[in-house]
Amino acid sequence: MLEFVLALSFIVISIFFAGLFRKFLARMHNRVGPPVIQPFYDIIKLFSKKTSKYRNPIFHAVPYASVITSVVILLLISTAFIPTVSIFDFDYNFLVLGYLFILVDTFYIFGAVASRSPFAIQSSMRELLLMLGYELSFLMVLAVFFAKTGILSLADFDVEFAFMQAPLASILLVLIGFVIVRITPFDVVNAETEISAGFFAEYYGKDLALLEIAEFAKDLAFGLMAGLLLFGKMFALPAALGFVFFYALMQATSPRYCTFRTAKIFLIIAILAFIDLFLLV
Amino acid sequence: MHKTCLFPIGPQHPSLKEPLFLKLYVEGTTVKDAVFDLGYAHRGVEEKLEGKQVDTALHAVQRTCGICSQCHTMAFLRTVEGFAGVEIPDRVALQRVIVAELERIHSHMLWAGVMMHELGLDTLFMYFMREREKVLDVFDELTGNRVHHSSDLIGTSKRTFSEENLEFVLTTIDSIKENLVRYRKTVNSHDVIRDRCIGKGVITKKDAQTFGLVGPVARACNINNDVRVTSPYMGYKMLKLKSIMRKEGDAQARTLVRLDEVFASMDLLRQACNQIPRKSKVPKYPVKRIAQGYGAGASEAPRGENFHFIKVVNGKTARVKLRTPTLANLVMFPEAVKGADITDVPVIVMSLDPCISCMERVAVVKDGKTEIWTSHELFRGEKKC
Numbered sequence: 001m002l003e004f005v006l007a008l009s010f011i012v013i014s015i016f017f018a019g020l021f022r023k024f025l026a027r028m029h030n031r032v033g034p035p036v037i038q039p040f041y042d043i044i045k046l047f048s049k050k051t052s053k054y055r056n057p058i059f060h061a062v063p064y065a066s067v068i069t070s071v072v073i074l075l076l077i078s079t080a081f082i083p084t085v086s087i088f089d090f091d092y093n094f095l096v097l098g099y100l101f102i103l104v105d106t107f108y109i110f111g112a113v114a115s116r117s118p119f120a121i122q123s124s125m126r127e128l129l130l131m132l133g134y135e136l137s138f139l140m141v142l143a144v145f146f147a148k149t150g151i152l153s154l155a156d157f158d159v160e161f162a163f164m165q166a167p168l169a170s171i172l173l174v175l176i177g178f179v180i181v182r183i184t185p186f187d188v189v190n191a192e193t194e195i196s197a198g199f200f201a202e203y204y205g206k207d208l209a210l211l212e213i214a215e216f217a218k219d220l221a222f223g224l225m226a227g228l229l230l231f232g233k234m235f236a237l238p239a240a241l242g243f244v245f246f247y248a249l250m251q252a253t254s255p256r257y258c259t260f261r262t263a264k265i266f267l268i269i270a271i272l273a274f275i276d277l278f279l280l281v
Numbered sequence: 282m283h284k285t286c287l288f289p290i291g292p293q294h295p296s297l298k299e300p301l302f303l304k305l306y307v308e309g310t311t312v313k314d315a316v317f318d319l320g321y322a323h324r325g326v327e328e329k330l331e332g333k334q335v336d337t338a339l340h341a342v343q344r345t346c347g348i349c350s351q352c353h354t355m356a357f358l359r360t361v362e363g364f365a366g367v368e369i370p371d372r373v374a375l376q377r378v379i380v381a382e383l384e385r386i387h388s389h390m391l392w393a394g395v396m397m398h399e400l401g402l403d404t405l406f407m408y409f410m411r412e413r414e415k416v417l418d419v420f421d422e423l424t425g426n427r428v429h430h431s432s433d434l435i436g437t438s439k440r441t442f443s444e445e446n447l448e449f450v451l452t453t454i455d456s457i458k459e460n461l462v463r464y465r466k467t468v469n470s471h472d473v474i475r476d477r478c479i480g481k482g483v484i485t486k487k488d489a490q491t492f493g494l495v496g497p498v499a500r501a502c503n504i505n506n507d508v509r510v511t512s513p514y515m516g517y518k519m520l521k522l523k524s525i526m527r528k529e530g531d532a533q534a535r536t537l538v539r540l541d542e543v544f545a546s547m548d549l550l551r552q553a554c555n556q557i558p559r560k561s562k563v564p565k566y567p568v569k570r571i572a573q574g575y576g577a578g579a580s581e582a583p584r585g586e587n588f589h590f591i592k593v594v595n596g597k598t599a600r601v602k603l604r605t606p607t608l609a610n611l612v613m614f615p616e617a618v619k620g621a622d623i624t625d626v627p628v629i630v631m632s633l634d635p636c637i638s639c640m641e642r643v644a645v646v647k648d649g650k651t652e653i654w655t656s657h658e659l660f661r662g663e664k665k666c
Contacts, residue, residue, distance in 0.1 A: 023362070024545045028404060029403060029406070029407040030404075030411065030490070031407060065506055118286070118287070118288050118289065120368070122288070122310070122623060146387050183400075184401045185401070185473050188624070189445055191401065191624070192295045193295050193296040193398065193399045193627045194296065194623065194626070194627055195623075196294060196295055226545040228531045251403075252403070253402075253404060254401075254402070254473060255397070255400040255471065255474055255477065256400060256401030256402075256473070256477075257473055257476065257477075258311070258477060258622065258624040258625065259477070259624050260622070261476060272634070276376040
């Protein structure tokens with residue numbers, strides 16, 4: 001029951017954070033922007049619309065799978081803050097966290113390929129290209145944090161300002177966040193002006209609402225996780241809010257790199273993460 | 282071996298502001314071939330202009346394009362006043378130039394904003410649009426209209442610009458220039474913008490000459506085809522102007538040519554505002570009746586040469602042929618995107634600055650082989666479609 005309540009509250013908070021991101025971005029654009037609760041209106045409206053009649057079970061299963069995985073990520077991270085959620089509290093659960101982040105993107109790729117849209121397929125090709133760079137680096141960066149602090153579980157992670165112990169890994173984590181949260185200059189996976197809506201090009205109605213929720217939940221999960229790892233339990237939520245502001249600032253001030261340049265940069269990031277981990281071992 | 286597949290951009294796509302179907306045949310992410318499909322915004326402009334009184338036709342011509350309304354007006358008036366032998370006073374000539382150059386500034390601002398949006402830099406898009414808004418306020422002040430200015434008549438203008446109007450023009454362009462200097466510096470020095478634009482969609486000088494490109498696209502290939510310089514008309518005869526040209530021929534060169542043209546237009550506006558005869562007023566009555574005649578004329582629109590061929594018979598237009606700059610540049614679109622990555626296609630297409638709805642024409646084909654309109658038929662002004 002507690003998990004259910006937590007999951008619901010996380011979804012609400014993540015949608016609220018999405019609204020904050022849009023508001024911050026609008027102010028940086030020098031415009032008023034939508035109200036903070038606009039994403040709630042959008043999702044409610046999407047739920048009221050018809051779903052696609054495209055008969056492909058994978059296409060329709062992907063939104064549910066993504067939203068469930070994203071919420072599980074949030075519940076897994078919540079073990080660091082609320083010890084009573086014991087079901088996800090086990091040793092090396094930070095590695096599972098890394099895999100779950102990869103799993104959400106893998107589901108998107110399945111959905112994109114099942115939709116047969118050229119935009120979605122291009123988006124999944126870009127994601128596969130980048131995956132090698134950022135997903136591996138992500139796992140390695142997580143490993144660096146936990147190895148440096150000598151802690152095996154998220155629930156036991158009570159180190160504050162760990163970024164001082166692992167400065168390179170901290171910088172790499174923030175850079176990896178650009179791809180996970182889809183922020184310029186590395187948002188090639190859903191570059192609006194090139195490949196329309198990317199993965200979600202063929203989705204609408206309830207399916208799209210679920211995918212949006214999955215995205216928002218994943219963004220919040222990354223913010224909370226980065227806040228926890230970099231600043232500690234006490235400052236995780238303010239840090240997550242800070243990341244929303246920081247990523248809005250980056251979105252507002254940077255154009256988009258092309259796909260191959262992004263892939264090259266993330267290859268360098270992967271090499272740096274590997275060196276950081278290797279030096280530790 | 283890669284399989285070639287179709288990647289559609291348009292008719293409805295976030296990178297396009299007007300309907301245009303761009304069929305890209307891609308291998309992996311590289312464009313191997315491109316075909317443009319038009320006809321989604323055809324309005325029958327030329328058909329509508331036929332059989333009208335000349336002053337009524339002018340009213341319709343001004344509404345051909347929302348961005349270069351004044352340039353269509355100037356091309357039409359240059360042609361009609363030319364073959365009818367109507368002399369216009371200096372004040373009218375310079376007033377027309379003021380509106381045309383303000384139009385160029387607002388068009389290039391709009392384009393630069395959209396280009397930044399294509400690159401993913403929406404903040405600069407908003408900032409460019411904010412500056413453009415100031416120009417629209419000037420239009421409102423000068424002509425009473427923000428988009429379709431409708432400020433001119435045959436042989437005259439609708440109103441005399443007051444001293445306050447001219448002062449407002451000068452203060453506004455000073456305010457725009459202050460910000461534009463910073464924006465241009467950002468566009469020219471930002472690493473990501475340079476990475477996305479330099480060497481993308483390169484058009485050689487030879488290609489530009491072969492395909493007969495016009496406007497900033499040709500000037501970015503080091504071709505001086507600015508009608509204001511090569512064949513000055515109206516107030517441009519009284520002003521000093523130098524064409525802005527670059528040699529690179531890529532998307533970055535086209536961007537910088539347009540931004541530099543904004544500064545050149547500001548300079549022209551200053552000259553025009555200073556040279557305008559203060560004591561004179563525009564003629565009270567326009568020339569109403571033009572019995573017959575034919576001629577051709579061109580004006581330099583923000584996108585390039587705007588060509589009009591007009592034939593008047595018995596006081597009514599028998600044929601009005603409009604060749605907008607995008608029609609001249611369109612042939613280059615497929616060539617420019619060939620060999621590019623899909624990522625770069627929106628940037629390349631936008632760097633050519635397409636304006637679709639005023640360009641769309643119908644070509645009726647005879648027996649599936651020959652076009653009905655030959656140059657001879659066009660000259661005679663026969664109507665066959």
